[in-house]
Amino acid sequence: MRRSPPTLGNVTPTGTAGTDHARPVIDLHTHSSVSDGTETPAALLAAAATAGVDVLAITDHDTIAGWDEATAAAREHGVALVRGIEISCAWRYTSIHLLGYLPDPGYRPLLEELARARDSRATRLERMVERMAADGIPLTYEEVLAQVSAGATPGRPHIADALIANGTIEHRDEAFREWLGDDSPYYVGHYAPDAVRAVELVRAAGGVPVLAHPFTRTRSGALDDALIVRMREAGLVGLEAYHRDHGPEEVAHATELAARLGLVLTGSSDYHGTGKRNRLGENTTAPEVLDAIEAASSGATEVCARWARGGGEGRSRYCMR
Ligand code: AMP
Ligand code: ZN
Ligand code: FE
Ligand code: FE
Numbered sequence: 652m653r654r655s656p657p658t659l660g661n662v663t664p665t666g667t668a669g670t671d672h673a674r675p676v677i678d679l680h681t682h683s684s685v686s687d688g689t690e691t692p693a694a695l696l697a698a699a700a701t702a703g704v705d706v707l708a709i710t711d712h713d714t715i716a717g718w719d720e721a722t723a724a725a726r727e728h729g730v731a732l733v734r735g736i737e738i739s740c741a742w743r744y745t746s747i748h749l750l751g752y753l754p755d756p757g758y759r760p761l762l763e764e765l766a767r768a769r770d771s772r773a774t775r776l777e778r779m780v781e782r783m784a785a786d787g788i789p790l791t792y793e794e795v796l797a798q799v800s801a802g803a804t805p806g807r808p809h810i811a812d813a814l815i816a817n818g819t820i821e822h823r824d825e826a827f828r829e830w831l832g833d834d835s836p837y838y839v840g841h842y843a844p845d846a847v848r849a850v851e852l853v854r855a856a857g858g859v860p861v862l863a864h865p866f867t868r869t870r871s872g873a874l875d876d877a878l879i880v881r882m883r884e885a886g887l888v889g890l891e892a893y894h895r896d897h898g899p900e901e902v903a904h905a906t907e908l909a910a911r912l913g914l915v916l917t918g919s920s921d922y923h924g925t926g927k928r929n930r931l932g933e934n935t936t937a938p939e940v941l942d943a944i945e946a947a948s949s950g951a952t953e954v955c956a957r958w959a960r961g962g963g964e965g966r967s968r969y970c971m972r
Pocket of ligand 3: 864
């Protein structure tokens, strides 16, 4: 099936424009309703096909619960799938995010760490809602729970969704601006592994750690290079440089660090369905970088769609058109 060319808002230096059919469109960071995205894993894969994405990574927060549904849908829609996670990690008083690609889903120490984080997230949301309700914000914990799909990782966006459902606001953005930011009096933290330990766990699971949006401008307190050096020593493979939350300065910083430390640079949308303005394929990763990520994995989890590779001369092995 020939899909329509993608419309890309923000084509990156290593990315690919929509009309070059020899270069696959690779988007390595997206969320489904298994965490705080608004589309089921199957709907996410359908949306990726419609957007012209050839290779998609599903990277839900602290869970791999969407992998099976995503795998079946990837096959159905002719999209190659990189199974991954986005782990929230503790660093000083803030949270940083680590993408883990292709980890072995049977590696218990990683699963146990993710389960511990998810349990702690649930009690933390309840405490945030108590604080907000005590201050007169119209909200109950039941309303928040109604926004979390069965088995999904609960997060602040579900509080925002409850406020949308009861008519208080119109978009998640408003809730984050007013009440849900890291520096809000209502903010309550949750258990999260140390960032260096998370890198070690992903590597021990045979997966490939890439630091998500390292220089996000919305974070309170900039992340220092020394932490990235320590993560590199623990086995970090890449930095997500091309991301909506980075401007030219942040991309330059990531590029300089990557050259110095021997890291790859990725690009991705961080799509959350209607929960964020980020669009599928708005930033992309070079095929050579995806090859390096695959090569760095143990092979316990493969990119789904080896079945579709080698399809014709001059075409990328990920391209099914
Ligand atoms: P939590 O997992 O509870 O720490 O919540 C963090 C999540 O909130 C991240 O995955 C972000 O994608 C999401 N988020 C942060 N700021 C916003 C915003 N302004 N609008 C929508 N989602 C946001
Ligand atoms: Zn999210
Ligand atoms: Fe993130
Ligand atoms: Fe994300």
